[in-house]
Amino acid sequence: xxxxxxxxxxxxxxxxxxxxxxxxxxxxxxxxxxxxxxxxxxxxxxxxxxxxxxxxxxxxxxxxxxxxxxxxxxxxxxxxxxxxxxxxxxxxxxxxxxxxxxxxxxxxxxxxxxxxxxxxxxxxxxxxxxxxxxxxxxxxxxxxxxxxxxxxxxxxxxxxxxxxxxxxxxxxxxxxxxxxxxxxxxxxxxxxxxxxxxxxxxxxxxxxxxxxxxxxxxxxxxxxxxxxxxxxxxxxxxxxxxxxxxxxxxxxxxxxxxxxxxxxxxxxxxxxxxxxxxxxxxxxxxxxxxxxxxxxxxxxxxxxxxxxx
Ligand code: RRO
Numbered sequence: 001x002x003x004x005x006x007x008x009x010x011x012x013x014x015x016x017x018x019x020x021x022x023x024x025x026x027x028x029x030x031x032x033x034x035x036x037x038x039x040x041x042x043x044x045x046x047x048x049x050x051x052x053x054x055x056x057x058x059x060x061x062x063x064x065x066x067x068x069x070x071x072x073x074x075x076x077x078x079x080x081x082x083x084x085x086x087x088x089x090x091x092x093x094x095x096x097x098x099x100x101x102x103x104x105x106x107x108x109x110x111x112x113x114x115x116x117x118x119x120x121x122x123x124x125x126x127x128x129x130x131x132x133x134x135x136x137x138x139x140x141x142x143x144x145x146x147x148x149x150x151x152x153x154x155x156x157x158x159x160x161x162x163x164x165x166x167x168x169x170x171x172x173x174x175x176x177x178x179x180x181x182x183x184x185x186x187x188x189x190x191x192x193x194x195x196x197x198x199x200x201x202x203x204x205x206x207x208x209x210x211x212x213x214x215x216x217x218x219x220x221x222x223x224x225x226x227x228x229x230x231x232x233x234x235x236x237x238x239x240x241x242x243x244x245x246x247x248x249x250x251x252x253x254x255x256x257x258x259x260x261x262x263x264x265x266x267x268x269x270x271x272x273x274x275x276x277x278x279x280x281x282x283x284x285x286x287x288x289x290x291x292x293x294x295x296x297x298x299x300x301x302x303x304x305x306x307x308x309x
Contacts, residue, residue: 001288001297004038006242006264007121007158007185009093011038014299015255015280018218018246018269019044019097019123019162022277024073026082035277036284038265039092042079044099044125047108049075053130053210058273059198061207064219064248065270066198068130068210071099076109083118097162099125101134103147110155121185122157127164129194129216136164136194138175145178152182160186160244165193165225166232176236187237188244188267189229192216219270223248227261234262234304252286262304 002013015037022028024043032040052072059066073079076098083094096118100106106124113122126138126147138144138161151159161184166172179187196217198207206213226247234243245263249255250271258266272279296302 001291002038002284002299004264004299007093009091011092011265013038013284014259014263014265015283016040016095016244016265016267017272018267019095019125020067020069021269021272029082029086031277033086033090036280037277039095041095041097041123041267042082043073044071044097044123044128045073045076045079045109046071046098046100047076047105047112049073049078053132055209057208057210057215059207060270060274061198061219064217064221065192065273066196066208066215066217067192068208068215070130070132070210071101071128076112080112080116080118083120084116087117087119093158094120095123096120097123097125099128101131103143103150106147107150110151110159114155114157118157120158121160122155123160123162123188124151125162125191127162127191127194129164129192130210132211136191138163141174141178144175145181148178148182148184158185160184160188160242162188162191163229165190165222165229165247167225169232172229172232172236176233179233179241180236180238184241186242186244186264187233188246189233190222190226190247192218192269193222193225196221218247220248220250223254223257227257230258230263231261231306249283252283252288252290255283255287256290256302259299259303260306262306264303 053070245258246267
């Protein structure tokens with residue numbers, strides 16, 4: 001009942017990890033492969049391996065998480081090797097995330113993917129909030145347009161973009177108008193809400209070391225913002241551009257709400273970090289129960305059908 005068509009492939013269900021969570025090493029990626037998730041995505045890769053920011057750089061907090069990982073990863077070749085060997089034994093197209101820390105690095109990363117045998121779907125992360133001195137690209141609208149123009153000058157494989165949250169109707173309109181110019185496979189909304197601050201009340205202290213405690217917020221805190229972004233883009237983008245809904249998915253009800261807003265695939269970040277890969281099985285069971293109670297047989301019966309007053 002949860003089968004989800006995305007591009008030309010039908011996944012068993014719409015659930016995935018959010019890039020960054022449980023996908024840094026081959027071992028973690030294999031865990032996701034063995035889990036009930038319909039498919040999974042690799043950690044955002046840079047050209048060279050990166051150590052990332054000093055620890056502690058991630059904290060579970062009562063209603064979610066705060067992180068300033070700083071793009072630690074094993075480098076694009078590590079993840080490409082994994083993806084190429086994965087696709088030898090699996091038919092489901094894998095998702096592959098790249099996040100350069102400059103325009104030129106993004107272009108080089110995508111040139112590498114383009115030149116490779118990779119047959120899956122590439123996600124260009126334009127929204128990392130945690131590299132000191134590097135603003136989130138997709139808050140700069142002319143730069144985003146410029147990058148996508150260059151990318152689509154040579155990149156012919158399926159491509160999506162990971163966006164930061166937007167908070168203003170004018171920004172939804174402006175970003176959608178930019179994205180609609182390009183043959184994107186999808187947009188993924190949202191990345192963590194950048195540069196929040198969590199204070200440990202017993203110590204009067206921040207909970208992560210980098211950037212004096214500022215970091216990206218995920219989990220329950222972000223669901224209303226995530227739903228707004230999914231809905232805003234679902235109602236503004238060309239129907240060929242699918243939406244991946246990410247942000248605040250802890251339960252089957254959260255997954256259901258993202259689908260109701262128009263998401264096709266769903267990514268779980270903070271709750272995967274807290275609960276481990278068993279989270280997928282639980283959320284899928286909860287989602288199926290909700291659908292049975294409402295008399296829906298397929299996700300298509302309610303996807304995007306949010307009612308307004
Ligand atoms: O590695 C990170 O600090 C990170 C990335 Br690339 C991202 O896209 N989102 C996030 O919350 N952390």
